[in-house]
Amino acid sequence: MPIRLSKRMDTVAPSATKAMTARARALKAQGRDIIALTQGEPDFDTPAPIGKAGMAAIAEGRTRYTAVPGIPELRQAIADQIGRDHGLARTTDEVIVCSGAKQVIANALLATLDTDDEVIVPAPCWVTYPEVVKLAGGTPMIVDCTDSPTFKLTAEALETAITSRTRWLILNTPSNPTGAVYTARELAAFADVLREHEHVAVLTDEIYAELVYPPARFASLAAIAPDLSPRILIVGGVSKAHAMTGWRIGWGAGPADLVKAMATLQGQTTSHASSIAQYAALQAVSGDQGHLADFRATLRKRRDLLCERIGAMPGLSCRVPDGAFYVLVDCTGLLGRRTVQGTELGTDIDIAMWLLEQFDLAVVPGSSFLAPGHLRLSYAVSTDDLEHACNRLQAACDALMREAA
Ligand SMILES: Cc1ncc(COP(=O)(O)O)c(C=O)c1O
Structure with missing residues (x-):
């Protein structure tokens, strides 16, 4: 007999960000070159x-x-x-x-x-x-x-x-x-x-x-x-x-x-x-808290890089956020489009899964944050990874637009 769980557990959902990170890790373990913009933590070492x-x-x-x-x-x-x-x-x-x-x-x-x-x-x-x-x-x-x-x-x-x-x-x-x-x-x-x-x-x-x-x-x-x-x-x-x-x-x-x-x-x-x-x-x-200014300056540069690149991607848009290390990207311009594989991207979850499976890019669907039609991108990753991630996202958007043409 399995151990019975409490009714309380029926009300609690597992952390969606952790679920996406776990899926990205599993694919990485299979040898895939995944870039994850899912994490809620800086890539810096503890000072x-x-x-x-x-x-x-x-x-x-x-x-x-x-x-x-x-x-x-x-x-x-x-x-x-x-x-x-x-x-x-x-x-x-x-x-x-x-x-x-x-x-x-x-x-x-x-x-x-x-x-x-x-x-x-x-x-x-x-x-x-x-x-x-x-x-x-x-x-x-x-x-x-x-x-x-x-x-x-x-x-x-x-x-x-x-x-x-x-x-x-x-x-x-x-x-x-x-x-x-x-x-x-x-x-x-x-x-x-x-x-x-x-x-x-x-x-x-x-x-x-x-x-x-x-x-x-x-x-x-x-x-x-x-x-x-x-x-x-x-x-x-x-x-x-x-x-x-x-x-x-x-x-x-x-x-x-x-x-x-x-x-x-x-x-x-x-x-x-x-x-x-x-x-x-x-x-x-x-x-001494000197590291705070350094962290802030580095994150700010990455924020600007990410927002600028997103601004040039068809189907995506975002506001430049004032704090933390996330950008909530509006992806409604991609909804309803068909992928090369023939699947229709009906929701932000479909888009996030497609980016992961086809473009080796992990992001968190906005639905997890009660923001359907959005994707959350964390820029707390190295600038190199961020640039590669942007290239993949751009390639994904371009591919969808080509399908639509
Ligand atoms: C808004 C917010 N509050 C609290 C936390 C949790 O912080 P801690 O790691 O100290 O538990 C997080 C972590 O993602 C967060 O984003």
């Missing part, structure tokens, strides 16, 4: 001083259990960073360190949602939000922003989406998958709406905060509306900006009661993030 801090933690025996919400030095360094960047005084009691930002979000939603509680998720959105809301017993209320050229939520749409059952609004800036960055003015308009609805808390996922390309500027709701900070949970981490995805360190900074509940939950599940990784993250947060 050496950060790695050294991790190694020092091992050498010095700092390898035992730590406090559940994290080592005090790291919580203090995170509180200090929030003080600097957001102008908000947070104490260590208001900070929890988890095994990645993903666990922060899961802890927060599991600690606060009851059946029928609603969470507003503007879409396109990161695949995990609706799934974790469902896992926690809540209902994701998707606000479709795909028609807006910037893919952003508006204050009017927020006002309309709020009901008496709304518990959270999830804001992600810069956004995965769109790269959109909310301006201070847009956030101020959200704050005006939220002031009228005291029962709504805000989870503001700022994992890509350091990856904003001027003239765009990062802005945070908590900084713009400090009066709302008792109901804001800032989610951050080292994964993306410090090239530390595998270290698994993220944090939540919010009201002490919420942080305490999240720690209670974490104490009964994973206990705490790796002690070694916490010391490495301490170096990332409080040590």
Whole structure:
């Protein structure tokens, strides 16, 4: 008899980005020269001083259990960073360190949602939000922003989406998958709406905060509306900006009661993030951060290269995103076309599969992010790979146009 799975598992879908990456890996293992623009992580190595801090933690025996919400030095360094960047005084009691930002979000939603509680998720959105809301017993209320050229939520749409059952609004800036960055003015308009609805808390996922390309500027709701900070949970981490995805360190900074509940939950599940990784993250947060400017400059060049090339491809179009390392490409111009093999490309999923199977190029279908008719391309790959990927995409578009002629 197979082991029976819980009903809970019926509601949760596996990560689509991971599924596409896995398929690309499987084809690579068969010897195919696949280029993957699927990954949500930079191709940079973790900066050496950060790695050294991790190694020092091992050498010095700092390898035992730590406090559940994290080592005090790291919580203090995170509180200090929030003080600097957001102008908000947070104490260590208001900070929890988890095994990645993903666990922060899961802890927060599991600690606060009851059946029928609603969470507003503007879409396109990161695949995990609706799934974790469902896992926690809540209902994701998707606000479709795909028609807006910037893919952003508006204050009017927020006002309309709020009901008496709304518990959270999830804001992600810069956004995965769109790269959109909310301006201070847009956030101020959200704050005006939220002031009228005291029962709504805000989870503001700022994992890509350091990856904003001027003239765009990062802005945070908590900084713009400090009066709302008792109901804001800032989610951050080292994964993306410090090239530390595998270290698994993220944090939540919010009201002490919420942080305490999240720690209670974490104490009964994973206990705490790796002690070694916490010391490495301490170096990332409080040590020299010169690498951030280098990473940003490199990513920006790749963004410009990718957007310029896409602009010249028949059937595809995109806006130049202000942050993160993704471009959400409109591929509706390719829908309904026939491939050389005679298949009709009816959806973005068909297009993504065709690109992978016929052109050895892996991208993620926009449907995975509730953005059908789009493809998400990550430019966190080497410039060489990015150029080859663009050549393949161009060849694919040209081939479709030839078929149509
Ligand atoms: C918007 C967003 N939030 C959170 C995460 C998770 O970050 P971590 O690796 O720290 O769990 C990701 C990773 O893809 C993301 O894109």
